[in-house]
Amino acid sequence: MLDEDGTLGVRKRAGKLDRLLEDLEASPLPNGSTGIGHTRWATHGGPTDRNAHPHLGDDGKLALIHNGIIENFAELKDDLLADGYTFESDTDTEVAARLLGREYGITHDLEQAFRNTVSRLEGAFTLLAVHRDQPGLVVGARRNSPLVIGLGDGENFLGSDVAAFVEFTRRAVAIGQDQMVAIRPDSVTVTDFHGAPVETHEFEIAWDASASEKGGWSSFMAKEISEGPDAVANTLRGRIVDGVVVLPDLDAIGEVDLAEISRIVIVACGTAAYSGILGKYAIEKWARVPVEVELAHEFRYRDPVLDATTLVISISQSGETMDTLLAVRYAREAGARVLSICNTQGATIPRESEAVVYTHAGPEVAVASTKAFVAQVAALYLFGLHLARIRARCRPTRSSPTRRSCWPCQRSSPPSWSRARRSASSRSGWPTRGPCSSSAATWASRSRSRAR
Known part of the structure; x- marks a missing residue:
């Protein structure tokens, strides 16, 4: 979570979400308006706290989450190790975070550094990242893995599925293959991996949040x-x-x-x-x-x-x-x-x-x-x-x-x-009445004008 002053708060726990919620209630994160989160399936490294998302780069100044598998992570990790980088987890995701941190140190621009990073990755992935030097900005990219934008009023969202943000907006835009997006509270920019603008098409989600509860x-x-x-x-x-x-x-x-x-x-x-x-x-x-x-x-x-x-x-x-x-x-x-x-x-x-x-x-x-x-x-x-x-x-x-x-x-x-x-x-625990409302999400990111 990023607040307006650029304070980056990170919290992650292995196991059920209830464990993370209890931790957040005991020690809340900064009251920020920009954040990312992900419920991880353990493909690289066991389901432990240190392997959970997000992973950090640029000496803890940036945070990155990842859905998918980076197939050339071993080659990239060897390159980073040779350059003096160390790793705290067993994941392919941390490799992307460290690589992004190195690129940011060269460009000092999150969008360009992110573009340089995803262009080097192979496999199926959706990546999202934030940097404390650029609060109010979330960058994302996809290849062979879904990514959808939610268009709000003074706020925008990113998710692997519209269920991540349908509670807040029913206006959405799908991101195409090998495309990158940058969202701010009042703007959305979509480009290809080379930085060229791409045409997008908005659609309306045909159901509301109660349908996913x-x-x-x-x-x-x-x-x-x-x-x-x-x-x-x-x-x-x-x-x-x-x-x-x-x-x-x-x-x-x-x-x-x-x-x-x-x-x-x-x-x-x-x-x-x-x-x-x-x-x-x-x-x-x-x-x-x-x-x-x-x-x-x-x-x-x-x-x-x-x-x-x-x-x-x-x-x-x-x-x-x-x-x-x-x-x-x-x-x-x-x-x-x-x-x-x-x-x-x-x-x-x-x-x-x-x-x-x-x-x-x-x-x-x-x-x-x-x-x-x-x-x-x-x-x-x-x-x-x-x-x-x-x-x-x-x-x-x-x-x-x-x-x-x-x-x-x-x-x-x-x-x-x-x-x-x-x-x-007629069975115990099966109600005769229909559903009521709330929301559900696998993972989501949001960039907002203010905290709700």
């Missing part, structure tokens, strides 16, 4: 199971008009090209791959196009046969699943058409696809996917009906399925979900 439920999984019918309904909303599926989301590909698709390959990981299997049954039955379902982490290694008549459909709740993203890039380079089904606005996979059908399941916090899964199935069913209608219209010998005959989800799901919810509500 348990709100009285015993677990996020219980809450999200109960939200399944709403997730399906929200995914269908506005996409069925007079009994006909309408998907303007696919205009970028075009109906003529869709009609000529000879083969579909669905790529996904985990639960999303299971939704793809259900989608395969529906699409083949209704549109009569052969469909394969591939695990995204194997797809690009087997040298698949792809061409302009192949449609690759990627499925990812977060839109940041690395293996799925790499499969999307592989498919586009091979000349295939690419459609994505995603639940997260501003994510990388939708931006790198030709077209995207967004599900509207809201944030999914539980590890076991429930409402996002049924929303993905709903989106695949919509696409199957849409493709069947196009192929029937372009090829008059074919018959088009009707919504009534092949949309069982809309008719049968709500009653079965209602029974499940009534049953669940």
Whole structure:
């Protein structure tokens, strides 16, 4: 945390957040208006206090947090050791902090030093940093790892996901691959790693902070199971008009090209791959196009046969699943058409696809996917009906399925979900009422005009 006088306060603890909160209550940090924080998954070094984030550089004047893995950290660490630097942790993150400190000693400009630093890093990373000589400034960069800006009134935010700041603003901007951002209370600047300005696009977050909290439920999984019918309904909303599926989301590909698709390959990981299997049954039955379902982490290694008549459909709740993203890039380079089904606005996979059908399941916090899964199935069913209608219209010998005959989800799901919810509500700890409000975040940074 940085206050307006440039005092940098640092606090970090291994274990649950409650431990850190207790420590902060006993000994508060400076009442600052600029801060960064991160809940770390221990990839390099064990889950200890000394390995926790943030890490410091420039003799403790700067703090840096990191999400991801720096693959060339050993080489960079050897370079820093040869230059006389010492290390207090076992992490790749501290290497980036020390490197940034060295660059700052040369440039005396945090943005330029940060740009010089990230240009030397390899791997998947999102980095954020502050320096006590430049209070009111947070710099960030991303490569193969998400970063989103939250646009506030006299304050701005950075987070790995919009859930980090949706409590404060619903206006957001996604940062692209190999891009850097500098936020101040009254300004946001986005450039590439070479310093050239880049165009950004603002979007509005479609849900509020209460959607990412348990709100009285015993677990996020219980809450999200109960939200399944709403997730399906929200995914269908506005996409069925007079009994006909309408998907303007696919205009970028075009109906003529869709009609000529000879083969579909669905790529996904985990639960999303299971939704793809259900989608395969529906699409083949209704549109009569052969469909394969591939695990995204194997797809690009087997040298698949792809061409302009192949449609690759990627499925990812977060839109940041690395293996799925790499499969999307592989498919586009091979000349295939690419459609994505995603639940997260501003994510990388939708931006790198030709077209995207967004599900509207809201944030999914539980590890076991429930409402996002049924929303993905709903989106695949919509696409199957849409493709069947196009192929029937372009090829008059074919018959088009009707919504009534092949949309069982809309008719049968709500009653079965209602029974499940009534049953669940009768158990101890499962409330019958919906959620209330608060906020949740993985990690976030904020630069504000004043402390709240």
